[in-house]
Amino acid sequence: MDVVTRFAPSPTGYLHIGGARTALFNWLFARHHGGRYMLRIEDTDKKRSTQDAIDKIFEGLDWLDLDHDGDVVFQSRNMDRHAEVAAQLLAEGKAYKCYCSPEELAEMREKARENGSSGAFYDNRWRDRDPFEAPDDVAPVVRIKMPLDGETTISDLVQGDVTRTNDQLDDFVILRSDGTPTYMLAVVVDDHDMGATHVIRGDDHLNNAFRQYHLYRACGWDIPEFAHIPLIHGADGAKMSKRHGALGVDHYDELGILPETMRNYLLRLGWSHGDDEIISTAEAIEWFDLDAVGRSPARFDMDRLLNLNAHYLKAADPTRLAAQVLQQASDSADKDLSPNAEERLVTGLAGLTQRAKTVNEIVESAGLYLFDAPLSFNEKAQTMLADPAALDHLRALTGMLSDAASWDEESLDSVVRSYAEANALKLGQVAQPLRAALTGSNVSPGIFEVMVVLGPEETLNRLQLAVS
RNA sequence: GUCCCCAUCGUCUAGAGGCCUAGGACACCACCCUUUCAAGGUGGCGACACGGGUUCGAAUCCCGUUGGGGACGCCA
Numbered sequence: 036m037d038v039v040t041r042f043a044p045s046p047t048g049y050l051h052i053g054g055a056r057t058a059l060f061n062w063l064f065a066r067h068h069g070g071r072y073m074l075r076i077e078d079t080d081k082k083r084s085t086q087d088a089i090d091k092i093f094e095g096l097d098w099l100d101l102d103h104d105g106d107v108v109f110q111s112r113n114m115d116r117h118a119e120v121a122a123q124l125l126a127e128g129k130a131y132k133c134y135c136s137p138e139e140l141a142e143m144r145e146k147a148r149e150n151g152s153s154g155a156f157y158d159n160r161w162r163d164r165d166p167f168e169a170p171d172d173v174a175p176v177v178r179i180k181m182p183l184d185g186e187t188t189i190s191d192l193v194q195g196d197v198t199r200t201n202d203q204l205d206d207f208v209i210l211r212s213d214g215t216p217t218y219m220l221a222v223v224v225d226d227h228d229m230g231a232t233h234v235i236r237g238d239d240h241l242n243n244a245f246r247q248y249h250l251y252r253a254c255g256w257d258i259p260e261f262a263h264i265p266l267i268h269g270a271d272g273a274k275m276s277k278r279h280g281a282l283g284v285d286h287y288d289e290l291g292i293l294p295e296t297m298r299n300y301l302l303r304l305g306w307s308h309g310d311d312e313i314i315s316t317a318e319a320i321e322w323f324d325l326d327a328v329g330r331s332p333a334r335f336d337m338d339r340l341l342n343l344n345a346h347y348l349k350a351a352d353p354t355r356l357a358a359q360v361l362q363q364a365s366d367s368a369d370k371d372l373s374p375n376a377e378e379r380l381v382t383g384l385a386g387l388t389q390r391a392k393t394v395n396e397i398v399e400s401a402g403l404y405l406f407d408a409p410l411s412f413n414e415k416a417q418t419m420l421a422d423p424a425a426l427d428h429l430r431a432l433t434g435m436l437s438d439a440a441s442w443d444e445e446s447l448d449s450v451v452r453s454y455a456e457a458n459a460l461k462l463g464q465v466a467q468p469l470r471a472a473l474t475g476s477n478v479s480p481g482i483f484e485v486m487v488v489l490g491p492e493e494t495l496n497r498l499q500l501a502v503s
Numbered sequence: 504g505u506c507c508c509c510a511u512c513g514u515c516u517a518g519a520g521g522c523c524u525a526g527g528a529c530a531c532c533a534c535c536c537u538u539u540c541a542a543g544g545u546g547g548c549g550a551c552a553c554g555g556g557u558u559c560g561a562a563u564c565c566c567g568u569u570g571g572g573g574a575c576g577c578c579a
Contacts, residue, residue, distance in 0.1 A: 043579090044579090045578080045579045047578085071576060077579060079578095080578060088512095121516090123570095133577095137577085140576085142566055144576085147575090149504085152505060152506085152575085155575085156575080176577050194509095197508080198507095199507075200506090203506060211577040215577085217576090217579090218575065218579045219579095221579090228517095238508070238572095239506075241507070241573075241574075242506085242573080243574085244505095263508090265508085265509075266572075268572075272571065272572075273571095273572075274572070274573070303515065305516095307516055307517070309517065311527095312515090312516095312529090319554095331508090331509045331510065331571095332508095332509070333516090334515080335514095336514050336515065336530085336536095339514070339515065339528080339529045339530085341529090342528085342529055343529090349542090389541060390542075391541085417520080461538085463537095463538045464540075466539075467538065469538085470538075478540045479540075480540085481538075482539080
């Protein structure tokens with residue numbers, strides 16, 4: 036069987052972490068089985084769907100590099116088709132018109148709660164009622180007839196067999212009183228029309244699967260395989276929602292997280308392959324399958340994300356990374372970049388990357404290379420440079436360094452080291468003032484590396500500024 | 504409240520009856536390396552929720568309890 040999966044977000048906000056993982060799993064499953072992965076925008080609720088949200092979803096998916104097959108399906112464009120199916124069901128007596136007022140419905144809901152009922156609250160009062168009794172001032176909704184007794188079992192690829200008694204399934208609305216389809220109808224019709232073979236989605240939809248199951252049957256269609264994956268929880272253990280720390284993927288981009296980090300991280304949330312942690316996309320496609328998806332929800336852990344990002348930062352193509360750093364730096368800088376910024380960044384990037392967990396941290400630390408003197412000094416650097424003895428060393432070193440025969444780490448190291456030895460100083464006693472003078476900070480990459488990246492001219496210039 | 508799902512270190516997880524004195528990763532701690540900070544190396548702390556079964560033997564199977572989560576719309 037050819038596999039067809041689909042990711043079907045509703046455009047009511049950004050693409051959050053949970054949605055991104057659902058998309059990833061659908062994508063991987065399709066790629067693993069050589070099938071198709073499609074994208075459908077569930078925009079039947081016009082009031083809540085916005086173009087901005089649709090764009091955000093595209094951007095997020097694009098960032099994660101999850102390419103879909105075929106054209107994007109906009110659910111709203113299939114509304115005629117949905118209504119047609121509803122009409123067919125009506126004609127076949129599998130659905131009926133219900134004229135209940137909102138007040139009546141509210142009453143039923145309340146009553147059902149009191150009686151301790153779960154899914155079902157509608158009392159089927161129009162199910163077999165004579166249409167002649169219909170009030171003419173009420174626009175009806177269309178409800179689907181659900182089985183009155185027995186039970187339904189869904190063989191879920193992740194959750195296993197899940198059974199529900201049918202008395203928990205009431206006749207739900209498939210067409211609103213304004214003639215538009217509800218989500219429940221639209222999903223089933225579209226999934227069928229798109230040929231979806233596997234519906235992989237968050238397990239908050241598990242309950243819906245039972246209703247959809249009967250809708251498929253009523254339509255006489257094949258029922259796809261279901262796979263309800265556990266939700267991602269926030270650090271507090273509750274479902275990630277917009278008010279609960281579920282941020283859009285664009286937020287992580289802004290934080291300086293690499294897309295490949297996010298993919299690897301999301302993949303490992305609820306899915307594993309032995310002890311493997313770092314998993315390439317090629318490996319993920321080769322290894323991914325639904326049987327290894329866990330049934331318990333996972334919590335989002337920023338520390339792990341950051342740690343993974345540090346790994347992918349080191350593995351990233353330096354050219355691409357440098358370009359991103361340069362771009363971000365010039366976007367946020369209030370002064371001009373050095374004409375030598377790019378050249379220095381290329382040579383100094385590795386040293387910076389080793390010390391960073393995010394692109395933003397690299398941008399931050401790259402300042403010492405990207406801008407020419409004068410630089411700004413942090414408190415500790417200022418304290419170090421206020422010491423007269425340290426300044427004496429720097430003066431002496433400035434002279435020695437300007438006479439240096441060659442400008443590489445080894446030679447610079449020996450110049451400074453021999454000066455320290457000759458004056459019975461620990462290397463740190465001269466290296467730290469040097470660092471303060473050259474970087475404006477007490478923390479930086481190796482000081483000889485910094486000098487090499489900066490070059491003799493800028494190095495000496497910074498030294499002179501520091502001692503004067 | 505009702506229904507459904509879940510339950511291994513703080514977190515992500517390995518584990519599909521004996522390989523488990525429960526493995527890995529993140530975080531944390533210590534030490535090593537060291538010009539700072541990182542990175543890296545070594546070691547440490549740390550879990551099968553509880554109670555009953557089944558079995559020669561259970562983290563693994565069954566039941567219950569407890570705890571957590573999800574769903575109960577003319578939203579998706």
